Amino acid sequence: MSDHASPTATVPAGTVPAGTGADADGETATRHGARIELADVSKIYAGQEEPAVESFSMVIPAGELVCFVGPSGCGKTTTMKMVNRLIEPTSGRITMDGEDLLSLNPHELRRRIGYVIQQIGLFPHMSIADNVALVPRMLGWDKRRTAERVDELLHLVGLEPGRFRSRYPRQLSGGQQQRVGVIRALAADPPVMLMDEPFGATDPITREHLQNEFLALQRRLRKTIVFVTHDFEEALRLGDRIAVLGERSRIVQYDTPDRILAEPADDYVRSFVGGQAAIKRLGLIRAGDLDLLPAGSASLPSVRVDATLRDVLDAIVAHRAQRIAVVDSDGRVRGELDFDSLTAAADSGGAR
Amino acid sequence: MDRFLSYVGRHTDDLLQQGLEHATVVGTAIVIATVLGVALGVTTWDRPMGRAAAVATTGTFLTIPSFALLGLLIPLLGLGWTPTVVALVVYSLLPITRNTIVGLREVAPAILEAARGTGMGPTRTLLRVQLPLAWPLILTGIRVSTQLTVGIAAIAAYVAGPGLGNEIFDGLSRLGSKNAINQALAGTLGVIVLALAFDLLFFAVRRLTTPRGLRV
Structure with missing residues (x-):
């Protein structure tokens, strides 16, 4: 799918282009990922004694896709949502390329971080183009640049702009809607994307299709992505690294898929790997x-x-x-x- | 029948004048009630206590007999347009408020999550996402309120208010004399015609203001 990369070439991770600090200044060239660091991040909900997330520390290298895997309720989604502050951490530090995220205006921060959810959440009263153009418009892009970007992104995921631009979400299939969900998140070319089981609600065939397509996209874009899933196979397929999380979002193992399969840290990780580790x-x-x-x-x-x-x-x-x-x-x-x-x-x- | 038609023919100007006043007083009340009702719905929809209180209160208003309400408003607001508009606003609140609350609650949580996740603030989310999605239901509430108040506005003649109620009250007070029935009948039919005209208007407004994505 990627038209230029030779099959054997692996794009080096973490190639951060110069000038990543500059915002929306006329560049449509892709901005690669930013390094994210979470240091000692905890979340304690009011009225609860047990923290939902307890001193979570992790470095996510620029341009890597990290899968958070763990059982329901382990705090993986909570941890992810603290990065764009849909959930405010109780304590700790989160930085993006060294910039302290907790000191920023949360709405402005979220416009710089793509966000994709399982239920997609397209706005049914807006056309596909308007859905995708949402963040660029909030950032004050001019009309032409926004329209060009929308068409470029529709092309990118194989939705012919002429046919899909002015359609409405209800006229699209589930797979098409999820593609729009992904490009809406990519619209303003954010360095970081958060994805919460984005393909979890689709049928197995569509899911595999979307996964492969997304993987090809990510090989080109090299965004830093936090990808929450409870499907270990999906994590193996997509992740540059996998974080296997236990209760209170404790990191049981944070490693490449191959190392997790070859050397699972303990029985808990082994239970996620399941059988046939060698084949996997x-x-x-x-x-x-x-x-x-x-x-x-x-x-x-x-x-x-x-x-x-x-x-x-x-x-x-x-x-x-x-x-x-x-x-x-x-x-x-x-x-x-x-x-x-x-x-x-x-x-x-x-x-x- | 002939005599009724000839009565209407002789009084066309009066009837049109009063019909226009009737429509104006209803329209004024509905605009005010829409602003108040939507505001009330917007501030209470996500608070269980608040929205229960809003619906209960505006529901109670509807149980007050219109004669009583209009009469009780005289010492406060005098006669004429003011007590009429106030009474009609009071009666219009429930359908508009309740439909605003229901409409806002029906917006899927995933859509609000997506709005928040893309960096839309609460005001922008309300104006660009929540209200447009709730609009068809809110409009239905406005339409119900309009139907309701077109009828109630006829009672306003009791407090010297404007509208077709004057024809009805005049006619009924002169029962037995020539044309009394015709006069009351003309007023009543006028109210019905007006109600139908409003309904037609709402049909058009609905077509024009419902976001296209919700109609496909």
């Missing part, structure tokens, strides 16, 4: 990321370079093949993989 790890590694064996002359069953090693294993079993060819998008054979390549890759922890 194969699912994190792309065929094109490995050193391929030289291609032989025999014609073999093939997978694409962007297929995961899990797909390779599937092909090995399905075709009872010793070797699988890896082809690029033009169908040219890049090399081959065998079963030993898979186990070696799993041993070395992948090349993410």
Whole structure:
């Protein structure tokens, strides 16, 4: 989907362009993510003895997508909402690229942080264009710039502006509405996005579609994203890192998906991983990321370079093949993989 | 029938004049009641005690017999337009207030959450999101109030108020004399025609002011 990046290239995380401090000054070029730091953040609701969130400290590197995973009521959503101060922390410090968020006007802060929720929450009385243009208008963008941005974003998620601009939310399917929800959050090009189970209410097929699409988008945009989910598979698929949270938002493990699968910190984390950790790890590694064996002359069953090693294993079993060819998008054979390549890759922890 | 029509023919100017006054007094009262009722709804909709009190109070107003209310207003406000408008406002409050409360409560929490999350303040949210979404229901309340007060306004002639009530009261006070019934009947039919005209107006207003996204 990304048209320029070569399949093997991993965009370095945390490439913060110069001048990220400057706001809405005519640039439509994408602003990459900002580093978020939460230090000793707690939330105690009035009238409750137990804190909902207790001294939560975490650094989220710029441009990374961090999934908060945990059971219902563990405080993961509360923690996320303290970043844009929909919930005010009782104590602690939250900074974005070093800027103290708790000293800002909360409404202005929220216009700089994209926010996507499961129920989407599009405004039914406003057209799609008006929904997307909401934050740019509040920030005082002029008409032309706003209209151009709306069209650009509609394009970005495959909704043809001419057809969708002046439609209303009720005329869109659930998946289309959620795409609009995402681009509404992206409209003013915020460095940070908060997403609360954004794909949780869609059917499994649409969900996977939205996840893949979103992942491709994020590879280009490199926003800093806090993504709350209770679906561990989703966290594996999307997260650069996963934070497994326990009660009162205690961080049980904060690591890359591969490390969480390979070395779960304790039984609690293991329970989230579930069975088949080794297979799941194969699912994190792309065929094109490995050193391929030289291609032989025999014609073999093939997978694409962007297929995961899990797909390779599937092909090995399905075709009872010793070797699988890896082809690029033009169908040219890049090399081959065998079963030993898979186990070696799993041993070395992948090349993410 | 012939005599009724010829009565109406001879008094067309009077009837139109009084119909116009009738419409004006109702319209004035409805505008004031809309401002008050929507304000009351906006300030109480998310407070259980407040909204219960608002609905109970404005509901109680409706149980006061119109004769009694108009009569009781004389020592305070005298005769004529003022007590008429005040009484009609009092009767209009319940439907408008209650529908404002219901309309605002029906706005999905997710929509308010999204509004807050995108950095809209309370005032902007109210004006750009909540009231537009509640508007069809509020408008229904205004329409019910209008129907209600078109009838009640006829009683206003009792306090020397304006409107078609004067025809009715005049006619009824001269029962037995020539044209008494015709006069009362003309006033009554005038009220009905006016009510229908208002309804037609609301039909148009509804079409013109309901956000398009809510009609699709």
